[in-house]
Amino acid sequence: xxxxxxxxxxxxxxxxxxxxxxxxxxxxxxxxxxxxxxxxxxxxxxxxxxxxxxxxxxxxxxxxxxxxxxxxxxxxxxxxxxxxxxxxxxxxxxxxxxxxxxxxxxxxxxxxxxxxxxxxxxxxxxxxxxxxxxxxxxxxxxxxxxxxxxxxxxxxxxxxxxxxxxxxxxxxxxxxxxxxxxxxxxxxxxxxxxxxxxxxxxxxxxxxxxxxxxxxxxxxxxxxxxxxxxxxxxxxxxxxxxxxxxxxxxxxxxxxxx
Numbered sequence: 634x635x636x637x638x639x640x641x642x643x644x645x646x647x648x649x650x651x652x653x654x655x656x657x658x659x660x661x662x663x664x665x666x667x668x669x670x671x672x673x674x675x676x677x678x679x680x681x682x683x684x685x686x687x688x689x690x691x692x693x694x695x696x697x698x699x700x701x702x703x704x705x706x707x708x709x710x711x712x713x714x715x716x717x718x719x720x721x722x723x724x725x726x727x728x729x730x731x732x733x734x735x736x737x738x739x740x741x742x743x744x745x746x747x748x749x750x751x752x753x754x755x756x757x758x759x760x761x762x763x764x765x766x767x768x769x770x771x772x773x774x775x776x777x778x779x780x781x782x783x784x785x786x787x788x789x790x791x792x793x794x795x796x797x798x799x800x801x802x803x804x805x806x807x808x809x810x811x812x813x814x815x816x817x818x819x820x821x822x823x824x825x826x827x828x829x830x831x832x833x834x835x836x837x838x839x840x841x842x843x844x845x846x847x848x849x850x851x852x853x854x855x856x857x858x859x860x861x862x863x864x865x866x867x868x869x870x871x872x873x874x875x876x877x878x879x880x881x882x883x884x885x886x887x888x889x890x891x
Contacts, residue, residue, distance in 0.1 A: 639665030639728040639792055642718050642756065646676045646711045646735065646748030649704065653734035656777035657766060658702055660784045661731055664792065667702035670718040676710050679748040684709045691717050711752035719759060729791060730756035733766030734780060740805045740859040740869060741825040750803055754875045757801040762791050769863060770808040779811035783868045803871040807863050818867040823858035825851040
């Protein structure tokens with residue numbers, strides 16, 4: 634590793650061979666030394682899960698023999714990947730952690746379920762500037778070329794400016810050709826939710842099982858939200874804090890007779 638170059642940790646939740654992370658690695662390697670530590674299989678919607686009752690395997694892997702980055706395939710969750718990278722694999726603290734590019738949206742309420750964003754948050758908890766990237770296209774044939782311009786922009790700005798303490802960035806990119814993306818909006822998380830349903834089925838052996846389905850409900854009409862930005866052709870950037878304290882509620886709860 635060249636100590637004069639930024640050290641960039643790259644991870645994801647779709648797995649180390651997913652097209653999204655390969656696009657992210659391609660951009661990241663133009664900025665510094667890259668080490669990839671990512672799940673060996675898809676780990677979507679794992680949130681901030683960690684492995685405590687099983688072993689974790691982490692092996693060096695060669696995906697592109699001509700690429701400059703080091704890569705490790707990990708049997709654990711996205712957060713496990715970050716923990717192992719920082720504590721076991723890297724010889725110094727990364728200057729930046731990049732997670733993604735996720736196949737599908739992590740806007741609004743999706744952020745709390747996202748393995749992509751939880752990996753970025755984990756790095757943020759130990760003071761590493763971190764960005765989670767998502768493209769609003771679930772297909773494995775998704776076109777990541779338009780996203781690369783904005784990945785490059787966000788990496789440039791983050792390395793130059795840093796991030797406020799306790800904050801990571803949640804960046805979502807619309808599924809549009811580059812010429813139709815209008816720019817970037819820094820915004821808030823929309824007040825939206827999943828109206829969930831379970832499709833009850835019966836296995837051939839007669840055992841009932843359930844398949845989670847649902848409808849995404851956006852009840853937020855504000856034009857300063859990530860959902861509005863994405864629906865109107867902008868890349869959304871939401872600063873996310875991992876201090877979950879509801880500071881505005883402390884005064885009210887202190888009125889209780891406790």
